[in-house]
Amino acid sequence: MNPRIVELKSKQLLGLNQEMSLVDNKTFELWKNFRQRSKDILNKSSQDFISLQIYPKGYFETFSPAKRFVKWACVEVDDNENISTDFQRVILEGGFYAVFNYKGTVESAPAFFQYIYGEWIPNSDYNLDDRPHFEVLGTKYKTNDPNSEEEVWIPIKAK
Template identity: 70%
Template sequence: MEARIVNSKERKLIGLSQEMSLVDNRTFELWKNFRAHSKKVLNRSSNDFISLQEYPIDYFQVFSPAKKFVKWACVEVVNFDSVPEEMNRLVLEAGLYAVFSYKGTAQNAQAFFQYIYGEWIPKSKYNLDDRPHFEVLGAKYKNNDPDSEEEVWIPIKAK
């Protein structure tokens, strides 16, 4: 599995967020709520959706599926001139990312992420950086479909 190393620009995002854990996963509920209101977001910079995770600084050091993190369902916008009342804004800082392509369902992603965090990062010339992780859900994304495709963006920094 190859990664593209990308120096990403700053991104302006609008969406909804919710605290959760892998044990108490509320992703479906979050996305259902966001999709119901996403047409209210103006000035979108693309048709892509972004699923973003903000992890506490020690999240990966002592991993537990019960540890809480903040998940976002959002879209990228050109500016924050028009933010729907029920939504929040988030500025994703510019930075270095390892970008992986994933094909399959969310239920089958565990081995994919275990490879990234357990093998690829330790063997690479990078460490995880303390910035949000995110997935770009573009035109080839199909929820719960084995042919679904998305990009997985992992924040990295040089060792």
């Protein structure tokens, strides 16, 4: 499973966020709330949804499922105009990403991520970079479907 390496340009995102941990996971509630209201965002630059995680410094160095991070449910937008005050804005900084294609359910995801962080990164020419991690949930994404597909974007920098 080899990723493609992509240099991403900065993007402006609009959505909702919530602090959580893997133990205290509030992803379902966050996305339920966002999906119901996302039709009110008029200046989307894509129909894709983005699930974005902002981890604190050192999150992966001494991993614990109880460590807290901020998760976003969002979409990319073209500009600042016509932005409802019901949503928050986040700028996704540009930089290099390893982009993996994932097919499967939430239940099979831990093994996929264990491979990325435990095998691929240590054996690659890259280290994790301290920028947001995100998933692009496009037209092939289907909740709880084993045939669901998404792109997983992991921030990297040269070793």
